[in-house]
Amino acid sequence: MDELALIHEAQRGNVSSFNTLILHYQTSAYNLAYRLIGEPEAAADATQEAFISAYAHLMQFRGGSFKSWLMRIVTNACYDELRRRKRRPVVSLDDPEADTELQLVSPGEGPESLAQLNALNRIIQDCLDELSSEQRLVTVLCDVQGYDYQEIAAIAQVSLGTVKSRISRARQRLRDCLQDAGELLPESYRLNQRE
Protein backbone atom coordinates (compact mmCIF):
# COMPACT_ATOMS: atom_id res chain seq x y z
CA MET A 1 0.00 0.00 0.00
CA ASP A 2 1.42 3.32 -1.06
CA GLU A 3 0.27 5.31 1.91
CA LEU A 4 1.45 8.68 0.63
CA ALA A 5 -0.31 8.25 -2.71
CA LEU A 6 -3.51 7.26 -0.96
CA ILE A 7 -3.26 10.30 1.27
CA HIS A 8 -2.79 12.59 -1.72
CA GLU A 9 -5.72 11.03 -3.48
CA ALA A 10 -7.84 11.40 -0.39
CA GLN A 11 -6.80 15.02 -0.11
CA ARG A 12 -8.16 15.54 -3.61
CA GLY A 13 -11.48 14.20 -2.45
CA ASN A 14 -11.14 10.55 -3.30
CA VAL A 15 -13.13 8.79 -0.58
CA SER A 16 -12.16 5.36 -1.82
CA SER A 17 -8.51 6.10 -1.15
CA PHE A 18 -9.32 7.28 2.32
CA ASN A 19 -11.41 4.17 2.91
CA THR A 20 -8.35 2.12 2.06
CA LEU A 21 -6.46 3.98 4.77
CA ILE A 22 -9.36 3.44 7.15
CA LEU A 23 -9.34 -0.28 6.56
CA HIS A 24 -5.64 -0.34 7.26
CA TYR A 25 -5.78 1.59 10.52
CA GLN A 26 -9.22 0.92 11.89
CA THR A 27 -8.12 -1.97 14.14
CA SER A 28 -5.44 0.09 15.83
CA ALA A 29 -7.78 3.04 16.11
CA TYR A 30 -10.59 1.01 17.55
CA ASN A 31 -8.34 -0.76 20.09
CA LEU A 32 -6.90 2.55 21.21
CA ALA A 33 -10.40 3.93 21.60
CA TYR A 34 -11.53 0.87 23.46
CA ARG A 35 -8.57 1.02 25.89
CA LEU A 36 -9.17 4.68 26.52
CA ILE A 37 -12.95 4.55 26.89
CA GLY A 38 -13.45 1.00 28.09
CA GLU A 39 -16.74 0.34 26.29
CA PRO A 40 -16.95 -1.30 22.89
CA GLU A 41 -19.87 0.68 21.47
CA ALA A 42 -18.63 4.01 22.67
CA ALA A 43 -15.21 3.13 21.32
CA ALA A 44 -16.73 2.29 17.95
CA ASP A 45 -18.60 5.58 17.84
CA ALA A 46 -15.52 7.54 18.82
CA THR A 47 -13.51 5.74 16.16
CA GLN A 48 -16.09 6.57 13.52
CA GLU A 49 -16.11 10.19 14.55
CA ALA A 50 -12.36 10.23 14.45
CA PHE A 51 -12.22 8.96 10.87
CA ILE A 52 -14.82 11.47 9.75
CA SER A 53 -12.88 14.25 11.43
CA ALA A 54 -9.66 13.01 9.91
CA TYR A 55 -11.15 13.12 6.45
CA ALA A 56 -12.56 16.56 7.01
CA HIS A 57 -9.19 17.88 8.16
CA LEU A 58 -7.04 15.84 5.85
CA MET A 59 -5.59 18.99 4.29
CA GLN A 60 -3.97 19.79 7.60
CA PHE A 61 -1.78 16.73 7.35
CA ARG A 62 1.61 18.13 6.35
CA GLY A 63 3.56 14.91 6.18
CA GLY A 64 5.26 12.82 8.81
CA SER A 65 3.67 9.78 10.38
CA PHE A 66 0.12 9.49 9.19
CA LYS A 67 -0.55 6.84 11.82
CA SER A 68 0.53 9.16 14.62
CA TRP A 69 -1.59 11.97 13.15
CA LEU A 70 -4.58 9.66 12.91
CA MET A 71 -4.12 8.30 16.44
CA ARG A 72 -4.03 11.81 17.81
CA ILE A 73 -7.41 12.46 16.22
CA VAL A 74 -8.71 9.23 17.71
CA THR A 75 -7.37 10.28 21.10
CA ASN A 76 -9.13 13.63 20.87
CA ALA A 77 -12.36 11.92 19.89
CA CYS A 78 -12.02 9.62 22.89
CA TYR A 79 -11.36 12.56 25.19
CA ASP A 80 -14.49 14.24 23.85
CA GLU A 81 -16.46 11.10 24.57
CA LEU A 82 -15.03 10.84 28.09
CA ARG A 83 -15.90 14.46 28.82
CA ARG A 84 -19.39 13.89 27.49
CA ARG A 85 -19.76 10.87 29.71
CA LYS A 86 -18.49 12.81 32.68
CA ARG A 87 -21.16 15.47 32.18
CA ARG A 88 -23.91 12.93 31.55
CA PRO A 89 -23.04 9.60 33.17
CA VAL A 90 -24.19 6.62 31.17
CA VAL A 91 -25.51 3.50 32.86
CA SER A 92 -25.16 0.52 30.61
CA LEU A 93 -28.05 -1.92 30.60
CA ASP A 94 -25.92 -4.56 28.96
CA ASP A 95 -24.64 -7.56 30.82
CA PRO A 96 -21.25 -6.78 32.33
CA GLU A 97 -20.15 -10.16 31.16
CA ALA A 98 -20.82 -9.10 27.61
CA ASP A 99 -17.16 -8.19 27.32
CA THR A 100 -16.47 -11.85 27.05
CA GLU A 101 -18.21 -11.74 23.71
CA LEU A 102 -15.66 -9.39 22.23
CA GLN A 103 -14.30 -10.61 19.01
CA LEU A 104 -10.59 -11.05 19.22
CA VAL A 105 -8.23 -10.87 16.32
CA SER A 106 -6.39 -13.96 17.61
CA PRO A 107 -8.93 -15.90 19.61
CA GLY A 108 -6.50 -18.73 20.31
CA GLU A 109 -7.00 -22.43 20.12
CA GLY A 110 -10.10 -23.69 21.76
CA PRO A 111 -12.59 -22.23 24.19
CA GLU A 112 -10.26 -22.43 27.19
CA SER A 113 -7.70 -20.20 25.55
CA LEU A 114 -10.43 -17.80 24.51
CA ALA A 115 -11.71 -17.67 28.09
CA GLN A 116 -8.22 -16.90 29.38
CA LEU A 117 -7.77 -14.13 26.92
CA ASN A 118 -11.11 -12.63 27.79
CA ALA A 119 -10.25 -12.77 31.50
CA LEU A 120 -6.88 -11.19 30.88
CA ASN A 121 -8.46 -8.52 28.72
CA ARG A 122 -11.01 -7.67 31.40
CA ILE A 123 -8.39 -7.42 34.18
CA ILE A 124 -6.12 -5.25 32.07
CA GLN A 125 -8.95 -2.96 31.14
CA ASP A 126 -10.06 -2.68 34.77
CA CYS A 127 -6.53 -1.71 35.77
CA LEU A 128 -6.29 0.79 32.92
CA ASP A 129 -9.56 2.36 33.98
CA GLU A 130 -8.01 3.17 37.36
CA LEU A 131 -5.44 5.38 35.71
CA SER A 132 -5.91 8.94 34.79
CA SER A 133 -6.70 9.57 31.14
CA GLU A 134 -3.20 10.95 30.52
CA GLN A 135 -1.47 7.97 32.14
CA ARG A 136 -3.83 5.59 30.40
CA LEU A 137 -3.06 7.08 27.04
CA VAL A 138 0.72 6.83 27.33
CA THR A 139 0.54 3.36 28.79
CA VAL A 140 -1.75 2.04 26.08
CA LEU A 141 0.35 3.61 23.38
CA CYS A 142 3.62 2.35 24.84
CA ASP A 143 2.87 -1.04 26.40
CA VAL A 144 -0.24 -2.16 24.50
CA GLN A 145 0.36 -0.83 21.02
CA GLY A 146 4.15 -0.56 21.08
CA TYR A 147 4.80 3.07 20.10
CA ASP A 148 8.14 4.59 21.01
CA TYR A 149 8.56 7.68 23.11
CA GLN A 150 8.81 10.05 20.18
CA GLU A 151 5.56 8.88 18.66
CA ILE A 152 3.84 8.99 22.03
CA ALA A 153 5.01 12.53 22.56
CA ALA A 154 3.65 13.45 19.13
CA ILE A 155 0.29 11.82 19.71
CA ALA A 156 -0.16 13.06 23.27
CA GLN A 157 1.37 16.42 22.36
CA VAL A 158 3.60 16.46 25.42
CA SER A 159 7.35 16.45 25.93
CA LEU A 160 9.51 13.38 26.14
CA GLY A 161 10.16 13.92 29.84
CA THR A 162 6.45 14.03 30.50
CA VAL A 163 6.00 10.83 28.55
CA LYS A 164 8.70 9.09 30.61
CA SER A 165 7.33 10.20 33.94
CA ARG A 166 3.75 9.35 33.00
CA ILE A 167 4.72 5.91 31.83
CA SER A 168 6.73 5.28 34.97
CA ARG A 169 3.91 6.23 37.30
CA ALA A 170 1.36 4.35 35.22
CA ARG A 171 3.42 1.19 35.27
CA GLN A 172 3.86 1.45 38.99
CA ARG A 173 0.12 1.67 39.51
CA LEU A 174 -0.57 -1.08 36.99
CA ARG A 175 1.92 -3.33 38.72
CA ASP A 176 0.09 -2.87 42.00
CA CYS A 177 -3.27 -3.46 40.28
CA LEU A 178 -2.11 -6.63 38.59
CA GLN A 179 -0.55 -7.88 41.82
CA ASP A 180 -3.91 -7.38 43.48
CA ALA A 181 -5.60 -9.37 40.73
CA GLY A 182 -3.54 -12.34 41.83
CA GLU A 183 -4.99 -15.61 40.75
CA LEU A 184 -7.54 -14.00 38.47
CA LEU A 185 -4.79 -13.67 35.97
CA PRO A 186 -3.69 -16.63 33.96
CA GLU A 187 -0.86 -18.43 35.67
CA SER A 188 1.75 -17.37 33.16
CA TYR A 189 0.92 -13.72 33.74
CA ARG A 190 0.73 -13.65 37.51
CA LEU A 191 2.97 -11.27 39.37
CA ASN A 192 4.48 -11.91 42.72
CA GLN A 193 2.22 -10.83 45.52
CA ARG A 194 3.16 -7.64 47.36
CA GLU A 195 4.60 -8.09 50.80
Next chain:
Amino acid sequence: MTSPIRPDDFELLSAYLDNALPEATRADLESRLAAEPELRATLDSLRTTIRVLRAAPTLRPPRNFTLDPARYSRRAPWWASYRAMQVVGALGAFASIVLIVLGLFTSTMSFQSAPAASNSAIAVLPTSAAATQNSRPESTPTLGQRASDKAAALATETNALLGQDALSASQAVPTTTPLVTIQTLPPTVAAAPLFAATNAIPPSAADETAAGQPALPPSGQTPLAEGYQPTAGVMAGAAAAQPPTATRPVLKAQADSGQNAQSPRPAQPGQLALAPTQPLQPLVPQATALPSATATGTPGPAPTATQILPTPSPQSTTVVVLAATVTGPGGEQGGAGGKVEPAALPSATLTAGLRDNKDANAHGRAIPPLAAPAYFFIVGIALFIFSAMLFGVGWLRSRL
Protein backbone atom coordinates in the same frame (compact mmCIF):
# COMPACT_ATOMS: atom_id res chain seq x y z
CA MET B 1 22.98 -3.19 52.16
CA THR B 2 19.91 -2.27 50.13
CA SER B 3 18.26 1.08 49.96
CA PRO B 4 14.50 1.61 49.69
CA ILE B 5 13.04 2.15 46.20
CA ARG B 6 12.72 5.83 45.49
CA PRO B 7 10.21 7.31 43.06
CA ASP B 8 13.05 8.24 40.74
CA ASP B 9 14.10 4.62 40.64
CA PHE B 10 10.79 3.66 39.03
CA GLU B 11 11.40 6.10 36.25
CA LEU B 12 14.94 4.83 35.80
CA LEU B 13 13.75 1.23 35.74
CA SER B 14 10.92 2.05 33.34
CA ALA B 15 13.27 3.85 30.96
CA TYR B 16 15.78 1.03 31.37
CA LEU B 17 13.15 -1.49 30.23
CA ASP B 18 12.43 0.67 27.20
CA ASN B 19 16.13 1.16 26.37
CA ALA B 20 15.69 4.89 26.80
CA LEU B 21 18.51 5.57 29.24
CA PRO B 22 21.81 7.23 28.36
CA GLU B 23 24.81 4.94 28.41
CA ALA B 24 26.31 6.34 31.63
CA THR B 25 23.01 6.24 33.51
CA ARG B 26 22.38 2.78 32.21
CA ALA B 27 25.78 1.58 33.53
CA ASP B 28 25.15 3.12 36.94
CA LEU B 29 21.71 1.50 37.15
CA GLU B 30 23.09 -1.90 36.17
CA SER B 31 25.70 -1.66 38.90
CA ARG B 32 22.96 -0.83 41.39
CA LEU B 33 20.81 -3.70 40.13
CA ALA B 34 23.71 -6.04 40.71
CA ALA B 35 24.09 -4.78 44.26
CA GLU B 36 20.46 -4.24 45.28
CA PRO B 37 18.10 -7.24 45.18
CA GLU B 38 15.05 -5.16 46.01
CA LEU B 39 15.71 -2.91 43.07
CA ARG B 40 16.18 -5.99 40.91
CA ALA B 41 12.85 -7.43 42.18
CA THR B 42 11.10 -4.19 41.34
CA LEU B 43 12.58 -4.35 37.88
CA ASP B 44 11.24 -7.88 37.44
CA SER B 45 7.76 -6.86 38.53
CA LEU B 46 7.73 -3.99 36.10
CA ARG B 47 8.96 -6.26 33.31
CA THR B 48 6.11 -8.68 34.06
CA THR B 49 3.61 -5.84 34.10
CA ILE B 50 4.75 -4.78 30.68
CA ARG B 51 4.56 -8.33 29.47
CA VAL B 52 0.97 -8.61 30.70
CA LEU B 53 -0.02 -5.37 29.04
CA ARG B 54 1.53 -6.43 25.77
CA ALA B 55 -0.37 -9.68 26.02
CA ALA B 56 -3.63 -7.80 26.00
CA PRO B 57 -5.70 -9.23 23.18
CA THR B 58 -6.33 -7.18 20.14
CA LEU B 59 -10.00 -6.59 19.57
CA ARG B 60 -11.61 -6.82 16.21
CA PRO B 61 -13.63 -3.74 15.29
CA PRO B 62 -17.35 -4.44 15.44
CA ARG B 63 -17.79 -2.89 11.99
CA ASN B 64 -15.94 -1.17 9.24
CA PHE B 65 -15.55 2.56 9.66
CA THR B 66 -15.29 3.36 5.97
CA LEU B 67 -17.02 6.48 4.71
CA ASP B 68 -19.86 6.49 2.24
CA PRO B 69 -18.54 7.90 -1.05
CA ALA B 70 -21.99 9.14 -1.98
CA ARG B 71 -22.03 11.29 1.11
CA TYR B 72 -18.45 12.45 1.35
CA SER B 73 -17.16 12.47 -2.24
CA ARG B 74 -18.38 16.02 -2.88
CA ARG B 75 -15.89 17.50 -0.54
CA ALA B 76 -13.25 17.83 -3.19
CA PRO B 77 -13.84 21.37 -4.46
CA TRP B 78 -13.61 23.19 -1.15
CA TRP B 79 -9.96 22.60 -0.45
CA ALA B 80 -9.04 23.28 -4.03
CA SER B 81 -10.91 26.55 -3.92
CA TYR B 82 -9.20 27.57 -0.71
CA ARG B 83 -5.84 26.78 -2.18
CA ALA B 84 -6.78 28.72 -5.28
CA MET B 85 -7.90 31.61 -3.08
CA GLN B 86 -4.51 31.74 -1.47
CA VAL B 87 -2.69 31.58 -4.79
CA VAL B 88 -4.90 34.20 -6.41
CA GLY B 89 -4.63 36.39 -3.35
CA ALA B 90 -0.85 36.20 -3.39
CA LEU B 91 -0.70 36.98 -7.09
CA GLY B 92 -3.11 39.85 -6.66
CA ALA B 93 -1.08 41.29 -3.83
CA PHE B 94 2.03 41.11 -5.97
CA ALA B 95 0.26 42.80 -8.86
CA SER B 96 -1.04 45.50 -6.56
CA ILE B 97 2.45 46.18 -5.29
CA VAL B 98 3.64 46.49 -8.87
CA LEU B 99 0.83 48.94 -9.59
CA ILE B 100 1.61 51.01 -6.53
CA VAL B 101 5.30 51.12 -7.40
CA LEU B 102 4.38 52.05 -10.95
CA GLY B 103 2.17 54.78 -9.58
CA LEU B 104 4.99 56.09 -7.45
CA PHE B 105 7.32 56.06 -10.42
CA THR B 106 4.80 57.74 -12.67
CA SER B 107 4.00 60.30 -10.03
CA THR B 108 7.65 61.13 -9.64
CA MET B 109 8.09 61.46 -13.35
CA SER B 110 4.98 63.59 -13.65
CA PHE B 111 6.14 65.96 -10.94
CA GLN B 112 9.47 66.26 -12.63
CA SER B 113 7.98 66.89 -16.04
CA ALA B 114 4.98 68.89 -14.89
CA PRO B 115 6.71 72.29 -14.99
CA ALA B 116 7.98 71.65 -18.45
CA ALA B 117 4.62 70.41 -19.61
CA SER B 118 2.76 73.34 -18.16
CA ASN B 119 5.22 75.69 -19.73
CA SER B 120 5.20 74.05 -23.06
CA ALA B 121 4.30 77.36 -24.59
CA ILE B 122 7.29 78.84 -22.88
CA ALA B 123 9.34 76.08 -24.29
CA VAL B 124 8.72 77.43 -27.73
CA LEU B 125 9.57 80.87 -26.70
CA PRO B 126 13.32 80.72 -26.85
CA THR B 127 13.23 79.81 -30.45
CA SER B 128 10.71 82.49 -31.21
CA ALA B 129 12.53 84.97 -29.13
CA ALA B 130 15.73 84.06 -30.79
CA ALA B 131 14.08 84.49 -34.13
CA THR B 132 12.84 87.86 -33.08
CA GLN B 133 16.24 88.85 -31.99
CA ASN B 134 17.69 87.68 -35.25
CA SER B 135 15.22 89.61 -37.29
CA ARG B 136 15.16 92.66 -35.13
CA PRO B 137 18.26 93.22 -33.16
CA GLU B 138 16.95 96.48 -31.84
CA SER B 139 14.15 94.79 -30.07
CA THR B 140 15.56 92.76 -27.31
CA PRO B 141 12.80 90.81 -25.77
CA THR B 142 14.19 88.91 -22.93
CA LEU B 143 12.73 85.97 -21.25
CA GLY B 144 12.02 86.04 -17.62
CA GLN B 145 13.96 84.17 -15.09
CA ARG B 146 11.50 81.34 -15.17
CA ALA B 147 11.94 80.65 -18.86
CA SER B 148 15.64 80.29 -18.82
CA ASP B 149 18.05 77.57 -19.71
CA LYS B 150 15.71 74.71 -19.04
CA ALA B 151 13.05 76.18 -21.27
CA ALA B 152 15.59 76.66 -24.01
CA ALA B 153 16.64 73.07 -23.78
CA LEU B 154 13.06 71.92 -23.86
CA ALA B 155 12.41 74.15 -26.83
CA THR B 156 15.16 72.44 -28.69
CA GLU B 157 13.61 69.11 -27.91
CA THR B 158 10.22 70.35 -28.94
CA ASN B 159 11.49 71.55 -32.26
CA ALA B 160 13.18 68.28 -32.76
CA LEU B 161 9.93 66.54 -32.12
CA LEU B 162 8.03 68.80 -34.40
CA GLY B 163 9.93 67.53 -37.32
CA GLN B 164 11.97 68.97 -40.02
CA ASP B 165 9.11 70.92 -41.51
CA ALA B 166 8.42 72.66 -38.30
CA LEU B 167 12.03 73.47 -37.84
CA SER B 168 12.39 74.84 -41.28
CA ALA B 169 9.30 76.92 -40.94
CA SER B 170 10.26 78.33 -37.62
CA GLN B 171 13.71 79.13 -38.80
CA ALA B 172 12.28 81.04 -41.71
CA VAL B 173 10.00 83.06 -39.58
CA PRO B 174 12.09 86.05 -38.66
CA THR B 175 12.32 87.62 -42.02
CA THR B 176 9.17 86.58 -43.65
CA THR B 177 5.53 87.03 -43.72
CA PRO B 178 3.83 83.77 -43.37
CA LEU B 179 1.76 82.38 -46.06
CA VAL B 180 -0.54 79.68 -45.05
CA THR B 181 -0.63 76.88 -47.44
CA ILE B 182 -2.14 73.52 -47.38
CA GLN B 183 -0.03 70.78 -48.60
CA THR B 184 -1.39 67.44 -49.27
CA LEU B 185 0.94 64.72 -48.21
CA PRO B 186 0.83 61.13 -49.16
CA PRO B 187 -0.86 58.99 -46.60
CA THR B 188 2.34 57.37 -45.60
CA VAL B 189 3.89 60.68 -44.90
CA ALA B 190 0.92 62.37 -43.43
CA ALA B 191 0.29 59.61 -41.00
CA ALA B 192 3.45 60.15 -39.06
CA PRO B 193 3.91 63.80 -38.13
CA LEU B 194 1.21 65.58 -36.33
CA PHE B 195 3.03 68.84 -35.98
CA ALA B 196 3.63 69.94 -39.44
CA ALA B 197 4.63 73.49 -39.32
CA THR B 198 5.50 76.32 -37.14
CA ASN B 199 4.26 79.67 -38.14
CA ALA B 200 5.53 82.72 -36.43
CA ILE B 201 5.06 86.30 -37.17
CA PRO B 202 7.93 88.31 -35.89
CA PRO B 203 7.80 91.98 -35.36
CA SER B 204 9.52 92.46 -38.65
CA ALA B 205 6.64 90.81 -40.36
CA ALA B 206 4.30 93.07 -38.56
CA ASP B 207 6.40 95.99 -39.78
CA GLU B 208 5.89 94.89 -43.28
CA THR B 209 2.19 94.88 -42.72
CA ALA B 210 2.31 98.28 -41.19
CA ALA B 211 -0.01 99.66 -43.79
CA GLY B 212 -2.82 98.60 -41.62
CA GLN B 213 -3.63 95.67 -43.70
CA PRO B 214 -4.23 92.70 -41.62
CA ALA B 215 -2.62 89.49 -42.44
CA LEU B 216 -5.94 87.81 -42.22
CA PRO B 217 -8.97 88.79 -44.15
CA PRO B 218 -11.49 90.96 -42.42
CA SER B 219 -13.79 88.08 -41.94
CA GLY B 220 -11.25 86.53 -39.72
CA GLN B 221 -10.59 89.54 -37.64
CA THR B 222 -11.63 89.52 -34.12
CA PRO B 223 -10.31 91.69 -31.40
CA LEU B 224 -8.34 90.23 -28.70
CA ALA B 225 -9.88 89.73 -25.38
CA GLU B 226 -10.16 92.78 -23.30
CA GLY B 227 -7.41 93.43 -20.91
CA TYR B 228 -4.93 91.58 -22.90
CA GLN B 229 -2.37 93.94 -24.25
CA PRO B 230 0.44 92.29 -25.96
CA THR B 231 2.74 94.61 -27.74
CA ALA B 232 4.62 92.18 -29.77
CA GLY B 233 3.92 88.67 -30.51
CA VAL B 234 5.72 85.75 -31.72
CA MET B 235 3.60 82.95 -32.67
CA ALA B 236 4.67 79.55 -33.49
CA GLY B 237 2.00 77.34 -34.77
CA ALA B 238 1.72 73.92 -36.04
CA ALA B 239 -1.35 72.50 -37.49
CA ALA B 240 -2.39 69.23 -38.81
CA ALA B 241 -5.68 68.86 -40.51
CA GLN B 242 -7.35 65.69 -41.39
CA PRO B 243 -9.70 65.74 -44.30
CA PRO B 244 -12.31 63.17 -44.83
CA THR B 245 -10.17 61.62 -47.48
CA ALA B 246 -7.42 59.19 -46.82
CA THR B 247 -4.76 61.76 -47.28
CA ARG B 248 -4.09 64.18 -44.54
CA PRO B 249 -3.31 67.67 -45.60
CA VAL B 250 -1.08 69.41 -43.25
CA LEU B 251 -1.13 73.06 -42.72
CA LYS B 252 2.27 74.24 -43.34
CA ALA B 253 3.39 77.69 -42.76
CA GLN B 254 5.84 78.66 -45.29
CA ALA B 255 7.93 81.67 -44.95
CA ASP B 256 8.85 83.46 -48.00
CA SER B 257 10.97 86.49 -47.67
CA GLY B 258 9.84 87.92 -50.94
CA GLN B 259 6.18 87.78 -50.23
CA ASN B 260 3.91 88.87 -47.56
CA ALA B 261 0.44 88.02 -46.58
CA GLN B 262 -0.96 90.52 -48.99
CA SER B 263 0.61 89.04 -52.03
CA PRO B 264 -1.08 85.94 -53.12
CA ARG B 265 1.20 83.20 -54.04
CA PRO B 266 0.39 81.04 -56.99
CA ALA B 267 -0.73 77.71 -55.95
CA GLN B 268 1.76 75.03 -56.56
CA PRO B 269 0.78 71.56 -57.48
CA GLY B 270 -0.31 69.90 -54.33
CA GLN B 271 -0.54 73.17 -52.50
CA LEU B 272 -3.36 75.46 -51.85
CA ALA B 273 -2.53 79.05 -51.39
CA LEU B 274 -4.77 81.10 -49.24
CA ALA B 275 -5.22 84.52 -50.68
CA PRO B 276 -6.04 87.38 -48.41
CA THR B 277 -9.32 87.84 -50.15
CA GLN B 278 -10.15 84.30 -49.61
CA PRO B 279 -12.42 84.18 -46.66
CA LEU B 280 -10.89 82.24 -43.90
CA GLN B 281 -13.20 80.95 -41.31
CA PRO B 282 -11.61 81.44 -38.00
CA LEU B 283 -11.64 78.53 -35.69
CA VAL B 284 -11.52 80.61 -32.62
CA PRO B 285 -13.73 83.31 -31.33
CA GLN B 286 -10.62 85.13 -30.26
CA ALA B 287 -9.28 84.87 -33.75
CA THR B 288 -7.12 87.84 -34.04
CA ALA B 289 -5.79 89.81 -36.85
CA LEU B 290 -2.40 91.16 -36.95
CA PRO B 291 -2.50 94.64 -35.63
CA SER B 292 -1.69 97.57 -37.63
CA ALA B 293 0.43 100.57 -36.92
CA THR B 294 2.82 98.58 -34.91
CA ALA B 295 5.72 99.33 -37.16
CA THR B 296 5.27 103.00 -36.93
CA GLY B 297 5.06 102.84 -33.25
CA THR B 298 1.89 104.77 -33.17
CA PRO B 299 -0.46 103.96 -30.44
CA GLY B 300 -3.14 101.79 -31.62
CA PRO B 301 -4.65 98.50 -30.98
CA ALA B 302 -2.51 96.25 -29.05
CA PRO B 303 -0.20 94.62 -31.48
CA THR B 304 -0.11 90.96 -31.67
CA ALA B 305 1.43 88.43 -33.84
CA THR B 306 -1.02 85.75 -33.22
CA GLN B 307 -2.47 84.17 -36.23
CA ILE B 308 -5.01 81.56 -36.75
CA LEU B 309 -4.39 78.73 -39.05
CA PRO B 310 -7.58 77.82 -40.74
CA THR B 311 -8.62 74.32 -41.19
CA PRO B 312 -9.35 73.11 -44.63
CA SER B 313 -12.48 71.28 -43.78
CA PRO B 314 -14.98 70.91 -40.99
CA GLN B 315 -13.57 67.52 -40.34
CA SER B 316 -10.32 68.97 -39.25
CA THR B 317 -9.50 67.72 -35.90
CA THR B 318 -6.29 69.31 -34.88
CA VAL B 319 -4.99 72.77 -34.92
CA VAL B 320 -1.88 73.38 -32.99
CA VAL B 321 -0.98 76.90 -32.21
CA LEU B 322 1.86 77.56 -29.95
CA ALA B 323 1.90 81.18 -29.12
CA ALA B 324 4.07 83.38 -27.13
CA THR B 325 3.68 87.02 -26.57
CA VAL B 326 6.34 89.48 -25.93
CA THR B 327 4.95 92.37 -24.09
CA GLY B 328 6.60 95.68 -24.30
CA PRO B 329 5.97 98.74 -22.33
CA GLY B 330 3.49 101.21 -23.65
CA GLY B 331 2.16 98.88 -26.18
CA GLU B 332 5.16 99.34 -28.34
CA GLN B 333 6.16 96.41 -30.28
CA GLY B 334 9.47 95.01 -29.34
CA GLY B 335 10.02 97.76 -26.91
CA ALA B 336 13.09 97.79 -24.87
CA GLY B 337 12.80 95.86 -21.77
CA GLY B 338 10.01 93.78 -23.13
CA LYS B 339 9.48 90.67 -21.14
CA VAL B 340 7.75 87.49 -21.69
CA GLU B 341 5.18 86.96 -19.08
CA PRO B 342 4.71 83.27 -18.63
CA ALA B 343 1.51 83.84 -16.76
CA ALA B 344 0.00 85.45 -19.79
CA LEU B 345 1.04 82.71 -22.09
CA PRO B 346 -1.91 80.44 -21.65
CA SER B 347 -4.26 83.26 -22.47
CA ALA B 348 -2.25 84.06 -25.49
CA THR B 349 -2.43 80.56 -26.68
CA LEU B 350 -5.22 80.03 -29.07
CA THR B 351 -6.97 76.96 -28.11
CA ALA B 352 -10.57 77.38 -29.06
CA GLY B 353 -11.98 75.98 -32.20
CA LEU B 354 -10.86 72.53 -31.47
CA ARG B 355 -13.38 69.95 -32.14
CA ASP B 356 -11.66 67.42 -30.07
CA ASN B 357 -10.75 68.02 -26.48
CA LYS B 358 -7.94 65.57 -26.77
CA ASP B 359 -6.02 68.16 -28.65
CA ALA B 360 -5.90 70.41 -25.67
CA ASN B 361 -2.59 68.95 -24.72
CA ALA B 362 -1.11 70.11 -27.96
CA HIS B 363 -2.01 73.66 -27.04
CA GLY B 364 0.26 73.74 -24.17
CA ARG B 365 -2.30 72.89 -21.58
CA ALA B 366 -0.78 70.73 -18.98
CA ILE B 367 -2.57 67.52 -18.27
CA PRO B 368 -3.12 67.13 -14.58
CA PRO B 369 0.04 65.35 -13.64
CA LEU B 370 -1.53 63.15 -11.00
CA ALA B 371 -4.20 61.65 -13.19
CA ALA B 372 -2.35 58.50 -14.20
CA PRO B 373 -0.59 57.94 -10.86
CA ALA B 374 -3.87 58.41 -9.06
CA TYR B 375 -5.40 55.66 -11.12
CA PHE B 376 -2.44 53.43 -10.39
CA PHE B 377 -2.69 54.15 -6.68
CA ILE B 378 -6.41 53.63 -6.45
CA VAL B 379 -6.42 50.44 -8.45
CA GLY B 380 -3.32 49.15 -6.67
CA ILE B 381 -4.61 49.80 -3.19
CA ALA B 382 -8.02 48.37 -3.98
CA LEU B 383 -6.42 45.30 -5.51
CA PHE B 384 -4.13 44.92 -2.53
CA ILE B 385 -7.01 45.05 -0.06
CA PHE B 386 -9.03 42.58 -2.06
CA SER B 387 -6.08 40.23 -2.49
CA ALA B 388 -5.18 40.37 1.18
CA MET B 389 -8.73 39.55 2.15
CA LEU B 390 -8.85 36.71 -0.34
CA PHE B 391 -5.57 35.29 0.88
CA GLY B 392 -6.58 35.66 4.51
CA VAL B 393 -9.89 33.90 4.03
CA GLY B 394 -8.22 31.08 2.16
CA TRP B 395 -5.56 30.74 4.82
CA LEU B 396 -8.02 30.78 7.69
CA ARG B 397 -10.32 28.25 6.08
CA SER B 398 -7.41 25.95 5.40
CA ARG B 399 -6.52 26.13 9.08
CA LEU B 400 -9.99 25.22 10.28
